[in-house]
Each structure stands twice: as C-alpha cells, then as structure tokens.
Amino acid sequence: MFETLxxxxxxxFSSLRGKGRLxxxxxxxxxxxxxLALLEADVALPVVRDFIARIKERARGEExxxxxxxxxxxxxxxxxxxxxxxxxxxxxxxxxxxxxxVIMLAGLQGAGKTTLAGKLAKWLSADRxxxxxxxxDLQRPNAVTQLQVVxxxxxxPVFAPEPGxxxxxxxxxxxxxxxxxxxxxxxxVIIDTAxxxxxxxxxxxxxxxxxxxxxxxxxxxxxxxxxxQDAVNTAQAFLDGVGYDAVxxxxxxxxxxxxxALSIRHLTGRPIMFASTGEKLExxxxxxxxxxxxxxxx
Ligand code: GDP
Numbered sequence: 001m002f003e004t005l006x007x008x009x010x011x012x013f014s015s016l017r018g019k020g021r022l023x024x025x026x027x028x029x030x031x032x033x034x035x036l037a038l039l040e041a042d043v044a045l046p047v048v049r050d051f052i053a054r055i056k057e058r059a060r061g062e063e064x065x066x067x068x069x070x071x072x073x074x075x076x077x078x079x080x081x082x083x084x085x086x087x088x089x090x091x092x093x094x095x096x097x098x099x100x101x102v103i104m105l106a107g108l109q110g111a112g113k114t115t116l117a118g119k120l121a122k123w124l125s126a127d128r129x130x131x132x133x134x135x136x137d138l139q140r141p142n143a144v145t146q147l148q149v150v151x152x153x154x155x156x157p158v159f160a161p162e163p164g165x166x167x168x169x170x171x172x173x174x175x176x177x178x179x180x181x182x183x184x185x186x187x188x189v190i191i192d193t194a195x196x197x198x199x200x201x202x203x204x205x206x207x208x209x210x211x212x213x214x215x216x217x218x219x220x221x222x223x224x225x226x227x228x229q230d231a232v233n234t235a236q237a238f239l240d241g242v243g244y245d246a247v248x249x250x251x252x253x254x255x256x257x258x259x260x261a262l263s264i265r266h267l268t269g270r271p272i273m274f275a276s277t278g279e280k281l282e283x284x285x286x287x288x289x290x291x292x293x294x295x296x297x298x
Pocket of ligand 1: 107108109110111112113114115116195250251252253254276277278279283
C-alpha cells in the first residue's frame with residue numbers, strides 16, 4: 001500500500017531539492033503536485049483540501065523562509081501534517097478500571113473482524129492478558145466455527161452458544177460472556193459481531209443491542225482498507241448506526257492506494273487504533289501514525 005503515493009511525493013520533493021529560497025510559484029507548484037498525488041491515492045476530497053491548505057500556509061511561513069534548507073523544511077512539514085491526518089499519537093487501548101475490559105468489533109462481512117479478533121487476542125496474551133473471545137456472530141452458520149479455529153490458533157478460549165441449543169441470541173451470548181469472563185478471570189473480552197455484505201439496518205440494530213447490553217469499553221469499527229472510497233462511506237454509516245471509539249484498518253498489506261487510511265480519521269474524528277497487515281495472526285499491531293507517515297515519505 002502507498003507505493004504510488006510514496007513515489008509521487010518523492011518526485012515532488014526531488015524537484016525542490018537544491019533550491020535556496022522558495023518562490024510563491026514553487027510553493028504553489030509543490031502544493032498542486034501533492035494535491036494530485038493524494039487524489040490519485042484515493043484520499044477523500046475534503047481531507048485533501050484541508051491538508052493542502054495547511055501545507056501552503058506553513059510553507060509560506062517563517063519556518064520555511066528562514067530555513068537553511070527550505071526544501072528539507074517542506075518535507076518536514078508534509079511529514080508532520082501526514083502524522084496529524086493519520087491521528088497524531090498512537091491510540092492505546094483504554095482498559096477498564098474493573099475488569100473485564102470489553103472490546104466489541106463491528107464491521108461488514110469480510111472486513112476481517114474474526115481474523116482481527118484472533119490477532120488481538122494473541123497480541124494481548126503476549127502482554128500477560130487473559131482474553132476471552134466471544135462468538136456473537138450467529139448469522140452465518142460458519143462464523144462460530146471460524147472463531148473457534150482462530151481461537152485455537154491464538155491459544156484463546158472461545159465463548160459460544162452450546163451446540164444443539166438452536167441458533168441462540170447474540171445479545172444474550174454477549175451478556176453471558178461477561179459473567180463467564182468474571183468467573184474465569186479473563187481480563188479482556190473480545191466480542192465478534194455479525195456483519196453483512198452491505199450496510200443494513202437489521203445488522204446495525206443487532207450491533208446496537210449488543211452495545212447496549214454489555215456497554216463496551218471500546219467499540220472498534222473494523223474496515224478493509226482495500227475497498228477505497230467505500231471505506232469512508234461505510235465508516236460513516238457505522239458511526240451513525242452504532243457509534244464507535246476507534247477504527248481497525250485491515251488488509252494494509254494489499255496494493256490498494258491507501259486513501260482510506262488517510263481519510264478516515266479526519267472524516268470520522270475517530271482514531272485508527274489497530275493495523276492488520278496480513279492473514280497470519282502475527283500480522284498485527286497498534287497503528288502508529290508516525291511510522292506510517294515515515295513509510296509514505298520513505
Ligand atoms: P469477517 O467476515 O469480518 O469476520 O472477516 P474475516 O476475518 O473472515 O476475513 C475475511 C478474509 O480476509 C479472510 O480470508 C481473511 O484471511 C482475510 N484477511 C483478514 N485480515 C487480513 C489482512 O490484514 N490482510 C490480508 N491480506 N487478508 C486478511
């Protein structure tokens with residue numbers, strides 16, 4: 001991801017190199033090129049507009065005119081603004097004062113929720129947590145089994161409705177899982193909820209019902225970064241329908257243009273907390289805006 005954007009920005013900056021002072025025309029031309037590079041990377045228009053306005057304003061300011069190396073200073077500004085648009089600080093998990101900490105995952109089918117649940121469980125376990133995975137996706141016949149497979153790979157127990165008891169009520173399962181976690185000393189509960197292929201009122205209502213029943217400490221909206229501009233629309237629909245505290249971006253290993261990653265924070269006001277970068281359980285980390293910005297400008 002970001003290869004094209006990265007190449008484009010490198011060439012924009014190389015045309016600035018060696019310039020002693022930057023004229024208004026230099027600044028405008030640079031801003032124009034950065035704008036095109038961002039649009040080409042599928043970054044949403046309002047985000048591009050604000051980004052470019054900030055770059056121009058700062059490039060015309062003292063920090064550049066007084067710099068020994070103005071081009072270097074512009075690169076520094078772009079880097080800082082990229083970090084900002086990606087969310088600034090790394091967003092840490094907010095653990096509950098009284099365990100268990102409840103983390104609920106919501107998002108479309110195929111976004112990567114179940115995989116992310118396993119990754120998160122494994123990552124938390126490596127840091128002396130004792131997570132419990134909860135199968136509250138009872139819509140798809142295979143979903144519970146899939147979470148059980150992921151749980152086994154992560155070495156994390158899975159709370160699911162008893163087989164033979166019918167389909168079960170996801171709200172009830174979620175509620176019971178909290179009690180189960182308390183009794184069995186699980187300090188984190190990760191709830192995998194049902195998704196559909198498209199945004200759908202029934203799915204939203206179910207997620208909202210689970211939310212109301214368990215009052216999660218963190219609701220995390222999981223979104224496939226490969227779906228481009230659609231990621232932003234889906235993010236808005238979930239914000240209105242369920243609400244969430246943070247975003248998990250999945251499939252960052254793909255070759256999509258990366259616009260979702262650069263747009264979502266700015267448009268939803270919610271930080272990106274997790275980054276999923278492959279199909280293996282280890283391909284996971286907290287999202288670090290500074291590292292991502294450095295990768296783009298590498
Ligand atoms: P869910 O329907 O939201 O629970 O999505 P799944 O966890 O079942 O993931 C859907 C597909 O995406 C599966 O084939 C996963 O292996 C794949 N997947 C999930 N996360 C990633 C990722 O970060 N990178 C890649 N390349 N594939 C992923």
